[in-house]
Amino acid sequence: MTNSRKTIAIDMDGVIADTISNFITWYEREVGVRIPLQAFEGKPEAEGLPDNAVSRYVVTPGFFRSVPVMEGAKEAVLEISKTFDVYIVSAAMEFPQSLFEKYEWLREHFPFISWKNIILCGDKSIIGTDYIIDDHVKNLDTFKGKALMFSAGHNIGIDRHARVNNWKEVISFLKAEANS
Amino acid sequence: MTNSRKTIAIDMDGVIADTISNFITWYEREVGVRIPLQAFEGKPEAEGLPDNAVSRYVVTPGFFRSVPVMEGAKEAVLEISKTFDVYIVSAAMEFPQSLFEKYEWLREHFPFISWKNIILCGDKSIIGTDYIIDDHVKNLDTFKGKALMFSAGHNIGIDRHARVNNWKEVISFLKAEANS
Numbered sequence: 001m002t003n004s005r006k007t008i009a010i011d012m013d014g015v016i017a018d019t020i021s022n023f024i025t026w027y028e029r030e031v032g033v034r035i036p037l038q039a040f041e042g043k044p045e046a047e048g049l050p051d052n053a054v055s056r057y058v059v060t061p062g063f064f065r066s067v068p069v070m071e072g073a074k075e076a077v078l079e080i081s082k083t084f085d086v087y088i089v090s091a092a093m094e095f096p097q098s099l100f101e102k103y104e105w106l107r108e109h110f111p112f113i114s115w116k117n118i119i120l121c122g123d124k125s126i127i128g129t130d131y132i133i134d135d136h137v138k139n140l141d142t143f144k145g146k147a148l149m150f151s152a153g154h155n156i157g158i159d160r161h162a163r164v165n166n167w168k169e170v171i172s173f174l175k176a177e178a179n180s
Numbered sequence: 181m182t183n184s185r186k187t188i189a190i191d192m193d194g195v196i197a198d199t200i201s202n203f204i205t206w207y208e209r210e211v212g213v214r215i216p217l218q219a220f221e222g223k224p225e226a227e228g229l230p231d232n233a234v235s236r237y238v239v240t241p242g243f244f245r246s247v248p249v250m251e252g253a254k255e256a257v258l259e260i261s262k263t264f265d266v267y268i269v270s271a272a273m274e275f276p277q278s279l280f281e282k283y284e285w286l287r288e289h290f291p292f293i294s295w296k297n298i299i300l301c302g303d304k305s306i307i308g309t310d311y312i313i314d315d316h317v318k319n320l321d322t323f324k325g326k327a328l329m330f331s332a333g334h335n336i337g338i339d340r341h342a343r344v345n346n347w348k349e350v351i352s353f354l355k356a357e358a359n360s
Binding site for chain 2: 007009087093094096097099100103104114115116117118119120121122123126127128129144
């Protein structure tokens, strides 16, 4: 196939989907206590809430469908899709109740992404795009192309991948790449 | 990641899942007429049954969950998984009601395949495995590794990919590769 456009894989949770916000919202609704964002810093995501609540929510129907969009993600992905072939790649298979929810979520919030460009998988090591944007180091470490680490509480202090703190920085990084 | 094992992407419909058989079964149950397998030869799969039935069945809940396993597939995939990292890669996103059904189908019939090794996608062009086994030429044409075309009515006469007619031939082909 002749295709001069570069390909980019973009993760959902923690990257275009503000999953941590929804953990906090769901916990507050259930327990009446608002856990600060800082509680998720410097530890695995599953340890961000008390009472094993994170591990319960990720297998609860409706959780992934109700996640808010990450700030700036919609506009940025639309912008990126002008110059890159964008693929949304989510490790959804661990929580199979999330498969259809994630499809519906993308249709609602990112209707300009074709079903052809959605990948719901487990391990991401066989994703062969030119770039990946992901918050989980395990996905970045096995990637063969250029990896961008989207900042999250659980990846604080890790410096073996190019870090982007928000969607404005992603756009700046990719513009610099295009001009290099 | 250091991994000396080769990776292989294996398609579901028409490869490990005998989807055509289920089209014939569903049509016979609905209309009372048994369409022969030959009706699917030399034309797009969607034209194999009268009355647009194929296009209706693929969006009907329960269709993909009830597909029988392709003859010899289970034993062959188990055999292959001893020497390859096997990924099941299905273009399920066009029919999102099939996502959970395909997950459940794999859990039932291929329980030895981890959720980490399941990919439900649209376009397969970004799958970066060393090998792919697929019946659809569109998936083989864009593949960057070594492509194996699993015989199907809709790919009769196409000779630009290595053809395998059944799972015994897949095993023979891969054994020859391992020894080459």
